[in-house]
Amino acid sequence: MRRRHAIAFILLLGLVSLLADVTYEGARSITGPYLALLGAGAGIVGLVAGAGELIGYALRLVFGVLADRTRRYWAFTIVGYALNLLAVPLLALANSWEIAAALIVLERTGKAIRAPARDTLLSHATEQTGRGWGFGLHEAMDQIGALLGPLVVAGILARMGNYRLAFAALAVPAVLAMVALFTARALYPAPEMLGKNRPSASTTSRRLLPRTFWLYLIASVFIAAGYADFPLLAFHFERTNLMPATWIPLMYAVAMATDAITALIFGRLYDRLGLRILALSVALSLFFAPLVFLGNVAVVFVGVVLWGVGLGAQESIMRAAVADLVPSAQRGTAYGLFNAAYGFAWFVGSAIIGLLYESTLWLAIAxxxxxxxxxxxxxxxxxxxxxTA
Structure with missing residues (x-):
């Protein structure tokens, strides 16, 4: 019975993530040209995007610690999603790039507020289903939303040609996401009761995180730093005339579909094999760089698939492992620290790879x-x- 409720809870939060991703991934697909339409230059567009991501990841540590100290995981999750989703349709009302930029940063801040608390809530339910499979299922639903969002926006723009209308239309999935979230809160007010082991009252969030977690964090930083962001891959495809420009979004769709499928498969394998499967996923995905940057179209396709494999494993296994390495009372802090370090390493690593790409391609690959x-x-x-409970 408890396992059935755990699966239902994971599916509900997965639905929230799916609808939320339709909202903000749909918006992110057009924020660049929208800022330009409002008068921002290329430098401002890049700065807003980079600052939003950096602030969003850095604040996760703060809100992860606060969630553990207050034990108000639902409150942080709800407030974070509300800010995250409210900011998107409000972009339709922005009459200057400064206001739009503030809303974009607000959307990323909302994600920072809710991410550690939500993952902590999920971690309790995944005790019943297997950590890897539970987080993998959630990630797969998340990626379905990430695929649908840009398609919805593209359809609205193709038919109506109006950015403001596109942002306004995203209020629909935003409201549905909040309805699903409040439904999950009403049905499962205490997700910790879904776990096999109930948290001990004596467990404190102020203890030092386990040594194994810190080693794992270092490994995660290496993984993130070695991963090139897709815009650099897309830039390479277009710069080298490797494929028609219309194929590039299809390559991204292939990567996202691979991400969703891999999250489920590798999540299940993680429950059987543990961190060995994460090492295997990294061993597979590390070949993406030479294949993508040196190959022809067919080889690049394989490289993009491997890039998606690595991303799917990272988004499912890596979150699952945090729950296995850290006691429940410290998971908000651990998820906050993990997300902040991972995001910063991805940011710095992508910048280094981009700079090396401009000077010597083989150095970027190496x-x-x-x-x-x-x-x-x-x-x-x-x-x-x-x-540990």
Whole structure:
């Protein structure tokens, strides 16, 4: 009975993520040209996008700690989603790029507020289903939304040609996401009761995080730093005339579909094999850089698939492992720290790969591969603790 309720809870939060991703991933697909339409230059567009991501990841540590200290995981989740989703349709009313930029940063801030608390809530339910499969299912639903959002926006623009109308239309999935979230809150006010082990009253969030978590965090930083962001891949495809421009979004769709499928498969394998499967996923995905940057179209396709494989494993297994390495009372802090470090490493790593790409291509490829090899080596040092409530 408890397992059935755990699955229902994961599906409900998965539905929230699906609808939320339709909202903000749909918006993110057009924020660049929308800012330009409002008078922003290329430098402002890049600065707003980068600042939004950096602030969004950095604040996760703060709100993760606060969630653990207050134990108000639902409150942080609801407030975060509300800000996250409210900011998107409000972009339809922006009459200057400064207002639009503030709303974009607000949307990322909302994600920072809710991400550690939501993952902590999910971690309790995944005790019943298997950590990997539970987080993998959630990630798969999340990616379905990430695919649908840009398609919805593209359809509105193709038919109506109006950015403001596109942003306004995204209020529909935003409202539905909040309805699903409040439904989950009403049905499961205490998700910790879904776990196999109920949290001990004596457990405190102020203890030091386990040593194994810190080793795992170092490995995660290496993984993130070695991963090139897709815009750089897209830039390479267009710059080298490797494929028609219309194929590039299709390549991204292939990567996202691979991400969703991989999250489920590797999530299930993680429940059987543990962190070894994460090391295997990194060993597979580290080949994406030479294939994508040096190959012809067919080879690039394989590289993009491997890029999606790595991303799917990262989004499912890596979150699942945090729950296995850290006691429940410290998971908000751990998820906040993990997300902040991972996001910062991705930001810095992508910048380094981009700079190396401009100077010497093989150095960019070597950096990506060697840093991911360092991650595999570091993962061998991680010895997961016994499950802790």
């Amino acid at each position: 950096f990506s591969v060697l840093v991911q090899i360092a991650a595999i080596i570091t993962l061998q040092l991680v010895r997961p603790n016994e499950a």
